Amino acid sequence: MANFYQKLNEYYRDLRFKAQSEAAENLARARKNERFKEIDNRLSDIEREQAFAEIANDNKKAEELEKEKQNLNAEADKILKSMHLTRRALSPVYACEKCGDTGFMGSKPCSCYKTALKKIAVGTVGVNLTDTPAVKESELTGENKVKAYRLMQKFADKFPDAKRKNFIFLGTTGTGKTMLAKDVAAKIAKRGYNVLFLSSFELNNIFLEYHSLFDADRNFLMSALIEADLLVIDDLGAEQVYRNVTSHYLLSLLSERELKNLSTFVTSNLSSEEILARYDERIFSRLFDKRLSAVITFSGKDMRLET
Numbered sequence: 001m002a003n004f005y006q007k008l009n010e011y012y013r014d015l016r017f018k019a020q021s022e023a024a025e026n027l028a029r030a031r032k033n034e035r036f037k038e039i040d041n042r043l044s045d046i047e048r049e050q051a052f053a054e055i056a057n058d059n060k061k062a063e064e065l066e067k068e069k070q071n072l073n074a075e076a077d078k079i080l081k082s083m084h085l086t087r088r089a090l091s092p093v094y095a096c097e098k099c100g101d102t103g104f105m106g107s108k109p110c111s112c113y114k115t116a117l118k119k120i121a122v123g124t125v126g127v128n129l130t131d132t133p134a135v136k137e138s139e140l141t142g143e144n145k146v147k148a149y150r151l152m153q154k155f156a157d158k159f160p161d162a163k164r165k166n167f168i169f170l171g172t173t174g175t176g177k178t179m180l181a182k183d184v185a186a187k188i189a190k191r192g193y194n195v196l197f198l199s200s201f202e203l204n205n206i207f208l209e210y211h212s213l214f215d216a217d218r219n220f221l222m223s224a225l226i227e228a229d230l231l232v233i234d235d236l237g238a239e240q241v242y243r244n245v246t247s248h249y250l251l252s253l254l255s256e257r258e259l260k261n262l263s264t265f266v267t268s269n270l271s272s273e274e275i276l277a278r279y280d281e282r283i284f285s286r287l288f289d290k291r292l293s294a295v296i297t298f299s300g301k302d303m304r305l306e307t
């Protein structure tokens with residue numbers, strides 16, 4: 001992940017570029033009309049002549065020019081309309097009119113800044129759940145797999161009202177744990193909930209970014225993770241553990257989400273013993289707290305439920 005603020009700058013620069021190039025394209029298209037081009041040129045001259053008239057205190061001239069300008073604009077509008085354009089579309093239309101897609105009003109962050117932060121923090125990572133094809137029960141083999149599938153469907157339908165908020169999916173690669181977690185996450189997202197599906201690698205990168213941010217931005221970045229209705233951490237254990245970063249922030253993230261009574265899913269190739277060995281014991285006890293979590297262990301074609 002490139003530097004966070006650099007990405008933020010690029011984000012705004014791209015927005016401005018888009019608005020400006022669209023305006024330039026529209027103007028070039030309009031100026032292909034000879035009469036419009038004439039009017040457009042004359043309007044530029046009028047601007048200049050108006051400035052001179054003002055300096056010379058020549059009110060009569062200024063009024064004449066204003067009248068001419070209005071007539072020309074009216075004619076230009078008609079031409080533009082016939083080309084399915086508007087005068088507004090000839091100047092940049094910024095996504096945020098307030099700051100002109102700079103992110104700042106003077107030295108203060110604009111109201112669009114938080115949205116931009118969130119987009120960059122979590123929008124560029126994670127899985128796009130809208131494209132996730134639904135798992136079909138008929139395609140599942142093994143009694144326990146069907147059982148787990150049905151359990152998860154029930155969870156998705158009842159979400160967020162379930163006694164056990166958390167699911168831990170354990171098992172080796174290719175056993176279908178991520179597929180099932182993604183399927184449930186997509187179903188919950190489709191119901192309109194804010195679902196974040198991240199790999200542990202991406203999550204770890206966010207923790208590292210978090211380390212390098214200004215206080216105000218940091219809180220916002222973490223709040224996107226803390227406040228998601230459902231957070232899925234995929235492939236826990238695949239990331240590199242930075243002792244003062246990974247465990248520290250993971251623990252605080254899990255604790256905050258527990259306090260808010262929000263659901264978290266974790267998938268991992270590791271066994272519960274390996275998770276205990278790799279992370280803080282407090283992380284382990286949060287993940288495997290029987291009152292809050294159900295563990296589904298996938299092995300080969302089958303899976304085991306510990307609920």
Ligand SMILES: [Zn+2]
Pocket residue numbers: 096097098099100101102103104110111112113
């Ligand atoms: Zn703005």
